[in-house]
Structures are given as C-alpha cells and as structure tokens.
Amino acid sequence: MSNTILQNLQIVFREVFNNTTLIITPLSSAKDIPLWDSLMHITLIASIESKFKISFSFNEVMQFNNVGDIIQVIDQRLKR
C-alpha cells in the first residue's frame, strides 16, 4: 500500500513542482526540494487531497515533516 501511495505522491509532486524528473522518497522534505515553500506546500496539500479524495485536518497537516509522514497519514485515512 505504501509503495502505491508513494508512486501516486510522486505524480502529484512532479505536477506541483513542474518537474518531470523529480524523484521523492519517504525521507524527502522541504530541505531537499527547492521552491518547496509555504505557498507550494498549500498547493501540494490541496493536490494530494484531490488525488486521494481525502481532506486533511490541521493536526494531520502539522505532522507532515517529510514525505514519509504524508504517506503514513494517507495510509491511515484510506484504511478507515
């Protein structure tokens, strides 16, 4: 399940950052991807919510320190 989520997240990241060669891993964070600032973060969250058809709470969004955290929350939400 996590691998599928990562693959789908990769699609989202590439679209949001307009970079077709971008590779993300569970450890990827704002430190690793240039232009991942507050504005892009909002865009990213909105795109992830649209892709996975879920809506994150603020508490969940606060936990997003890296891609792995995002995967974990998505995984939990999809299992509900």
Place this chain on the structure above:
Amino acid sequence: MLKNSLYQFEEPISLGFLKSVLSFPERNAVFVAEQYYSYQRLWELVDFIYRQIPTDKTYQTIGIYCNNDIFTYASILAVNLYGAAYVPLNQKFPAVRNKNYIEQCALKLILSSSESVELTMISKDVKVIFTKVDNHEITKRPFQFTSYKKTEQPISYILFTSGTTGIPKGVPVSHSNANYFFNFFLSNYDFNEKDRFLQVYELTFDGSVFSFFMPLLVGACCYVLPDEGIKVFKIPEYLKNFNITVVILVPSVLRYIEQYIDVFLFPALRYSFFAGEALFYELVMRWKKSLPNGNIHNFYGPTETTILCTRYEFDEKKSNEESINGIVPLGKLFEGMSFMIVDENNQPIDKGELCIAGHQVISGYLNNQNQDRFFIRDSVRYYKTGDMVSLNKNGNLIFYGRTDRQVKINGFRVELGEIENTISNYTKTNVVVMCNSSENNMNKLIAYIETKTINENSLIEELRTFLPNYMIPQNFIPIEKFALNLNGKIDREKFKNI
C-alpha cells in the same frame, strides 16, 4: 527620556535589555532551538560575544550571518550594545546578494555561529568571528548597567529592500528612530514580564526587530519559531503550545492556514497584530473567533519609517463600515509622526500618495541612493511611501494600492523592475513581470518573456543565484512579440488583460 526607561533616545535600544537583566535576571528571555535562556544567561552570552569584537579598531557596521540559534540573537544584542549598526545576512539569500550587502555596507567584520562554504566565499577580505561556544568556554564577569558603546555612529541596523534598478537599497535606521518607535509601544500598551512574544520573521525583515526587541524591553520572553519544515504551519502550533500572548503577523499567514482557522482557539493571545500587507476584513472576522480574549490591531509602515508608524484598532462594526474594497484601514499615525497626501507634483490632495514625516523617518538611504524619495515642505522633511491613500471622516488612513510597480509577496517588498532586469540580463530579451492576485487574495508573480521558448529549469536555476525564493515568478510565459504602445514602448496595459 523614553517612557519606562533610564536612557536617552540616541542610545542603543539594547540598553532596555540591560534594564530587564537588572530587573528580571531569572526570568526567561528567549526560547530558541528548543531551549530557554534566562535574562542572566542571555547577558552572559551577549557579554562574551561583545568581548570577542576586536579592539584594535572601531567598527561602524558589523554583519551577522544569521542562524536560528541563541548565538545569532545574542550577537545582535552585542553589536547593538557596542554601538555599531548590525547588518543581518540571510543564508537563504543568494551569495551574490549577500556579497552586495557586504560591499554596500563596507563590512569589515561578520559574526557567525556557523561555518559554511558560502560564508567563506562572501567574506573574502572581511574578518569573521565564530560566536558558537560551549558553556565551559564562556568566561563571566559581573553585570553592570552602563554604556558599552565603542562608537558614536548613529545607526542601529541596516536592512535592504528591493530596488527598481536591480540593486537592493540599504535602509539605515538610527538608534533614535528605533527608540521613538519602541517608545510608542511602551507608552500605549501594557506589555509586561509575563508576556510571551512569538518571533516568526527572518532577521532581514524589520518585523523581527519588533518581535525580538520588544519583549526584551519589558522582561518578557521571545519565542523564536524554528526554521525547519514549513514555518507557517508552526505558527498556530506555537501560539497554542506556548500560550503566546503577543504576535505580529503578515496577513498572508492567515491565507495559508485559512481552511483550518475555524478549529483554532488561542485564549492566551492578548494582542494579534498585523502588518506588511493589506488586511482583509472577512479574513480578520474569521480569525477573531480564535481569539476570545485578544485585540486585533492593524499596523502600517515602510522600512524607511522604522517598522510601523500607523495603527488601527479592529472593531467588528466600526471596521465593517470603514473598510474600503474589503481592506481594513491603516489607522492613525503614531505620536510624533505626521503625514501629507500628495499628487504627482507633491501638492496636497485628498486621495494620493502618502508622505510621512517625524522622528521615525530615516535620514536617507545608504550611500545617498534615491534621494528623490524625500522632499521638504514648510521646513518639514517627508518620505514618499508610494502608497495611495485617503483620509476618512474618522481620521483613519484608507489604503487603495501602490502608485508604482512595487508589490508585496508574503509581506516582502518586491520591485517588479528588479525581477524584470534580472531575467532580462539572462535571456537578453524584453521581460514584463506582473503580479496577479489569486482567488484568495494571495499575490503571485508571472513573467512574460519575449521569446519563442523558455527553458524554465535553467532560468529558475539562474534566478536563484540572484534572487530570494519569494521573488522568483511562479509562471514563465513566452510571447513571441510584445505589443508596443504609441510611444514605441512595451504596452504594459496589454499584460493586465492576459
């Protein structure tokens, strides 16, 4: 004399910090990098760094290569006590930009709590002192409330703003400018040692001067937002977890967390200040619900008039009536400040450019740039803000927009001309940069480049060597041929309709 102070307006503001060390040595002064520092402990660090400044010559300006740690903040205090102007250097800015700041300020000394390749590169011919030390290395000496000034030069700090020509402008704010500014807050607010202020800004942004120094002047604690991760989401976390009582934010912050505002509750927040951008009434009304015990005040002020110089106290009913285009008024000038509204000939008019005079207005830009931004009328010296305003029947200034091509991106001043020149230097073509407001009133930059195709990745990489991230356009659009107006110049009006 300043209110609640023992010193004169020309003295460094950090003397107020010394007063707090005397009065509240055991109270927490700063929380940074997950650690508290008492006033006594902070003083020991400040004094230690102060004593590292070489005594073989006198420095008028000292650079601070900023990190999110106590040594950086202690360095600011040390330099201010020394009497020199502190010049913050932001690691997130391109090296070329920092190098330009160093050259413009003729820096001969930089304090840094970290080493880096970039610092080595930009500090050629500049002495660098490393300020990060282990506890056992800090030698202490008895505290004395006295002057530590080694120079009588009048400038407190120098910050830079975007310049239309592509070269940033240095804004030197004097000790006197700063003291008059803080005196307004000491006289009009009940800040005290029990308050907890949140510091969210980069040290190269003048909001940080308020957020850092204000609590230290009253014995309160300054909580510094960590730099890791997405900062804007840490703001509600800190407001809640640390029971912050005073915060000043750029309105954009609310836009970023807009969809979550309704779940926030901050009963400890006494004062929620806004500044740096237009504040929208509908957004404040939603935010207001999160602050059952808080007062919301809107402020305005260019860097050139020392951080903030007008204030408006938000009130649901009154503000609804006074807001024009949904924008909350700028309010009234601080005591000791005055204004004029002028037309393009600097003649008084009801709706026009706001010009400000008074103790908080700087004497001029670094190296006498842009002297045309100042003029004298009836023996009073005014600064031309470039903001379009009028005065309403309640004596509050109302904001309409800019008179020029300067915009705000997340509170940062951006001259569109600076971005155009930078792109044009690389592409060797005509460039027009526009700033559009999205549905949620957030500004976005779009660059139109007169060319058939654009290699966006290379262009962005090139821009990142000259411009901070917030100045890099979100979209790049190639246009084979720009339309010209009757004067043969690029018809910028056409870009407004795209």
